[in-house]
Amino acid sequence: PESLSRSSPGVRFSGGTDVRVPAICVCPIDMAVLGGPGTVVGWLLAILVASVSAPSGQVAEHDVKAAYLYNFTKFVEWPDGVPAAEQPFRLCVVADAATTEAVTRTMAGESVGGRPAETVVPDSPKSVHDCQILFVGRDSMTRAARLLDAAKGRPILVVGEVPGFAKRGAGAIEFVREQSRLRFEINVAVAKGSGLSISSRLLQVARVTYGVGQ
Secondary structure, three states: OOEEEOOOOOEEOEOOOEEEOOOOOOOOOOHHHOOOOOOHHHHHHHHHHOOOOOHHHEEEHHHHHHHHHHHHOOOEEOOOOOOOOOOOEEEEEEOOHHHHHHHHHHHOOOEEOOEEEEEEOOOOHHHHOOOOEEEEOOOOOOOOHHHHHHHOOOOOEEEEOOOOOOOOOOOOEEEEEEOOEEEEEEEHHHHHHOOOEEOHHHHHOOOEEEOOOO
């Protein structure tokens, strides 16, 4: 598939595990005030300030992933009627306990499109049908296989982190570790096939975009 590579900076980790951020926690805010539309600085700052601050100003990788997942909701449009009336916006997680807890903390008290956000650990393929985002951790691919199948063709933003996840079309977004940075790749064709629209502002800061023009 056609792809575009970019050299956006991503989020840098200190010592290969943590990224240094100020110890002050600023809750997720309007992207428009962070450097203006489409700016890499604005996007990266938004990711960092959305993170939950930890002692000594250290934010673990799973907290940064959680912040990415929350902020993806600001740059992706779901079809009308998704989620269904009076239903919460569900971010489903199939990953290790630390990542699941980080996502739960980040999403607590937040809303997406006027709907309260909820973190869910899906326990069956049928339960995946109620997800708006499905994140699968690198060590959870085997147990998530049936869940990923259940998400295909549905208006669900599927995010993973095993090598080649986005390129081979297993999902729309893939987290990528590049030396000391956390970045992401996007498969536009997969997103479109799921009825999702990804903002050009998000595409601009992706490391690679696949399926462009399809």
